[in-house]
Amino acid sequence: MTLAYDPAEHGIIAVDTGFHRPVFDAAYLLVENGRAAFIDCGTQHSIPALLAALDAQGLTPAEVDWLILTHVHLDHAGGAGALMRCLPNARLAVHPRGAPHMIDPSRLVAGATAVYGEEEMARSYGEIVPVPAERVVVADDGHIVDVAGRPLLCVDTPGHARHHLCVWDQRSRGWFTGDTFGLSYREFDSPRGPFAVPTSSPVQFEPEPLKASIRTLLARDPVSMFLTHYGRVGDVQRMGADLIEQIDAMVRMARQAHAADGDRHAHLTAALADYFAARAHAHGSPLSDAQARAVLAVDVELNAQGLEVWLDRAT
Known part of the structure; x- marks a missing residue:
């Protein structure tokens, strides 16, 4: 396709x-x-x-x-x-x-x-x-790739991974965001626009650098974000604010799971799944609760792993 x-x-x-x-x-x-x-x-x-x-x-x-x-x-x-x-x-x-x-x-x-x-x-x-x-x-940060006279600016954007960069295209006023601007699967689109969730990596997730990287992207007042998962999205200021809010919520859930009795990973995956499914529903997603959870199941697991590695490194 x-x-x-x-x-x-x-x-x-x-x-x-x-x-x-x-x-x-x-x-x-x-x-x-x-x-x-x-x-x-x-x-x-x-x-x-x-x-x-x-x-x-x-x-x-x-x-x-x-x-x-x-x-x-x-x-x-x-x-x-x-x-x-x-x-x-x-x-x-x-x-x-x-x-x-x-x-x-x-x-x-x-x-x-x-x-x-x-x-x-x-x-x-x-x-x-x-x-x-x-x-x-x-x-390096600030490196320009020239494509037949069209400059593409590479910007260091840690948070998802320390080896992450995003690419600014002035022509389209768009960023190629890799995983920095989250995941926006088209199944979740609603009359309110695209829906996105943050994505960690199992070994290098860092919430504060990720939020700073999202703000770096938004500071250029882009028209579009070209996501790997999946495709072009607009309404980027609203989406960026939502992602930052979710990152803060993910950190709170990770700390609560860390402090709770029992299986930390089970507590955290359950909390993340509930949270993302509720946000998708509030966004007006056409998916049922069960469908939303199924689409996001792998990402819930990866986010939990990333948060736990971050917790262990921070404590």
Whole structure:
């Protein structure tokens, strides 16, 4: 599934990478004056969809100048090395903390394999291969990637992960947000607009830096946010305020679960599920309570893990 947003004006195409389920994980193709850049890429299994989107724009792999990664989690970057093999003239731009993992992904592979097992790694992510060091560009805070004269500004945005950056496109007045601006699944859209929840990572979640990063994005008064999970959203000031409110609530729930008797993880996952389901209902989501909980179940678990690692590090 490929969705285009004002392609004649802004040249931004969202590509459904097919990871896990439809309309869950997006990569973006940005086209400018006959040249192109991908922003995030999904897994190795996503490559046919990415190349098909390129072909639909009348472009060849040789006309792609950049692959920009918001961060190196495998649903965003697992296919980077394999995709770069298909793009003979492209360079890869990545956060300084992420660059070593793209050049030598062995630690990424080992960590993910320990969690998922070899069979699931192959099924979900495919082969994770290195990117030659000479093709990797370290994108420090303020780094500008030039796509045929169109500047894309890379900004350090920790909180979800310390190796996270977001990309500002002045042309569209939009941010490519990776996971910094939360998750907004289209099933939750209502007459009030899109609904979003924050997303932690199991090992590097930091609530105060994440809130600061969201405020950094909002400070440019963007028109759009281009989320990996999933697609373009507007009404960004309202959504940003909602995300910050939810992060504070998540921290309160984590501390309450930590202080409670019994299984901390069970307390926390139950509280998060209740909270997000109630917010979705208040937003006017067309999903039932059970449906909302099912869609968010994996994210509740990941958020609980991230909050618990943060709690243990802070105490």
